Amino acid sequence: MNNLVFIDNGRPITDSLIVAETFGKEHKHVTRNIRELECSEVFHQSNFGLVDYKDDGGRTYQKYLITQDGFSFLVMGYTGKEAARFKELYIAEFNRMREQLSGPRLPKSFAEALRLAAQLEEEKEAFQLQNAQSQQIISELKPKATYYDLILQNKSTVSITKIAKDYGMSGQALNNLLHELDVQFKQGDCWLLYQRYADKGYTQSSTHVLDEEKSVMHTKWTQKGRLFIYDLLKSKNNLLPTIER
Numbered sequence: 001m002n003n004l005v006f007i008d009n010g011r012p013i014t015d016s017l018i019v020a021e022t023f024g025k026e027h028k029h030v031t032r033n034i035r036e037l038e039c040s041e042v043f044h045q046s047n048f049g050l051v052d053y054k055d056d057g058g059r060t061y062q063k064y065l066i067t068q069d070g071f072s073f074l075v076m077g078y079t080g081k082e083a084a085r086f087k088e089l090y091i092a093e094f095n096r097m098r099e100q101l102s103g104p105r106l107p108k109s110f111a112e113a114l115r116l117a118a119q120l121e122e123e124k125e126a127f128q129l130q131n132a133q134s135q136q137i138i139s140e141l142k143p144k145a146t147y148y149d150l151i152l153q154n155k156s157t158v159s160i161t162k163i164a165k166d167y168g169m170s171g172q173a174l175n176n177l178l179h180e181l182d183v184q185f186k187q188g189d190c191w192l193l194y195q196r197y198a199d200k201g202y203t204q205s206s207t208h209v210l211d212e213e214k215s216v217m218h219t220k221w222t223q224k225g226r227l228f229i230y231d232l233l234k235s236k237n238n239l240l241p242t243i244e245r
Contacts, residue, residue, distance in 0.1 A: 004089060005094050010101065012101065014071055015065050015066060017063050022090075027063070033074060037073060043073075049064065068098075128187065132192050135198065136198050158226060160219075166242065166243070167240075167241055175191050179191075183232070203221055203222065205217055
């Protein structure tokens with residue numbers, strides 16, 4: 001019952017093969033449980049990563065890498081005295097690994113210190129980007145109370161490039177203009193609305209997974225957001241779509 005938890009990319013995790021073996025379940029049943037979890041897409045992507053592995057015969061299969069939060073969510077339904085005992089073992093091992101990782105990371109050379117500083121900066125930027133994206137998605141998912149909002153939700157969304165064409169400019173130029181007008185800011189490669197606009201229903205965002213370590217968020221503007229841009233540019237910059245000039 002050793003090695004229930006291991007370190008991957010600086011965080012304690014387990015995987016679906018270990019969970020299946022520990023709890024006496026078939027691996028296909030554990031992976032099915034993970035796929036059918038009733039959790040948000042953001043939580044699933046953050047805590048379950050699908051990767052390839054080879055068996056003893058060299059054949060390639062897939063398994064899930066699972067964080068501590070993902071493990072806790074997954075085994076909620078595993079009952080019985082033995083299951084409870086295994087949960088306790090897992091919790092203790094996750095905590096031990098986390099304490100081990102939280103210890104001082106002392107570089108042994110100047111070059112290693114530089115690498116560590118660069119790695120910490122990358123992790124900080126990645127966390128800030130993920131947090132900003134999550135905040136925007138959460139704000140967009142807040143329930144709308146008015147009939148007007150409900151009607152607008154049924155209409156199609158449009159890209160910033162398409163809106164920009166209405167004004168005879170590029171998507172990049174319109175993004176920069178909205179930034180100058182304090183509507184949005186850039187975090188990494190993403191344009192995100194400032195908080196005072198994030199919950200107005202102006203945008204709809206979706207996350208697309210590229211691989212187990214990287215995902216991209218795409219943001220489109222709703223018809224309500226399109227009207228907001230129209231009113232803003234008209235009042236602040238006296239700028240009208242080409243059709244109205």
